[in-house]
Amino acid sequence: MCDEDCAPRRDSSLLPNQERLAGFVSVPGCSADALLPVGMLLSLSHNRRPLQTIPRRADPYAAAPRLPDDEVLDLPRLMGTDHPIELEVGPGRGGFILERLQNDPAVVIVGLEIRRKWATIVDKKIDGLGYSSRGRVFAEDAKPALARFAPRTVCRIYVHFPDPWWKKRHHKRLVVSPDFASLAAAALVPGGELFVQTDVPDRADAYERVLSEHSAFEAWPSGARVEDPQFGARSPRERRAIADGLPIVRLRFRRRASGE
Ligand SMILES: C[S@@+](CC[C@H](N)C(=O)[O-])C[C@H]1O[C@@H](n2cnc3c(N)ncnc32)[C@H](O)[C@@H]1O
Numbered sequence: 001m002c003d004e005d006c007a008p009r010r011d012s013s014l015l016p017n018q019e020r021l022a023g024f025v026s027v028p029g030c031s032a033d034a035l036l037p038v039g040m041l042l043s044l045s046h047n048r049r050p051l052q053t054i055p056r057r058a059d060p061y062a063a064a065p066r067l068p069d070d071e072v073l074d075l076p077r078l079m080g081t082d083h084p085i086e087l088e089v090g091p092g093r094g095g096f097i098l099e100r101l102q103n104d105p106a107v108v109i110v111g112l113e114i115r116r117k118w119a120t121i122v123d124k125k126i127d128g129l130g131y132s133s134r135g136r137v138f139a140e141d142a143k144p145a146l147a148r149f150a151p152r153t154v155c156r157i158y159v160h161f162p163d164p165w166w167k168k169r170h171h172k173r174l175v176v177s178p179d180f181a182s183l184a185a186a187a188l189v190p191g192g193e194l195f196v197q198t199d200v201p202d203r204a205d206a207y208e209r210v211l212s213e214h215s216a217f218e219a220w221p222s223g224a225r226v227e228d229p230q231f232g233a234r235s236p237r238e239r240r241a242i243a244d245g246l247p248i249v250r251l252r253f254r255r256r257a258s259g260e
Helices: 038-046 095-103 116-128 142-146 168-173 178-187 201-212 236-243
Strands: 024-026 035-037 085-089 109-113 135-139 154-160 188-198 217-219 249-255
Touching: 085 095, 095 109, 095 116, 095 135, 095 236, 109 116, 109 142, 116 135, 142 178, 154 178, 178 188, 178 201, 188 201, 201 217, 201 249
Parallel strands: 085 109, 085 154, 109 135, 154 188
Antiparallel strands: 024 035, 188 249, 217 249
């Protein structure tokens, strides 16, 4: 392979005449067979620094907090409690989880955030405020993580303003789906809650349909769309939607005693 010293020269007049073949030039220092088309030579010559010498920045979130590798995750045990815990899917910048911890000293809550950056920052903030025995955020994709949860270990699942994907080809990333409903149903205790809110009307309709059609859930306390349940905390997107005067659809479902 060529190193920096053999980077192709831009000015072909610098090359010996015999190396200037029709449309091709040889690369000095390389094997005599290394002939490059002139176009390629010119484009390469604009970027004289070989890629391997560009210093790569260390990933500042490489050590993001992760869940243990266990096949079955007993989150209450991990958090040092015998009681079912709360779960927030996609806490983002963490406003909800932080306020929930601040405003209710009995709450034990875990967040699963796919973005390592936010999981790291929010988990650190929780620790800095002295709540790490009651709250954590892990850098995880919620669906595979939920699939490992021990059954009936979660009392409430919050999904605030999920799914910022608008292109059809990204729809497979949508969090709230029939699969997710089944995973949530398995993790929740009977009578446990699934709360979903959004300011996107089409998404609200789709979520309502998915959850209403799932045998494990029933709208609660009466009808899926509820007034602000006042959990004593708001998510960052919820605050923004309120400030912008956007209507928010809030969906509340309860895990039935039966159903999968
Ligand atoms: C539109 S933001 C809303 C953030 C926050 N819930 C709020 O209301 O302000 C959606 C969040 O969900 C996270 N997210 C998306 N897919 C996820 C997944 N499969 N597992 C965990 N988090 C996910 C995104 O990284 C992002 O932080």
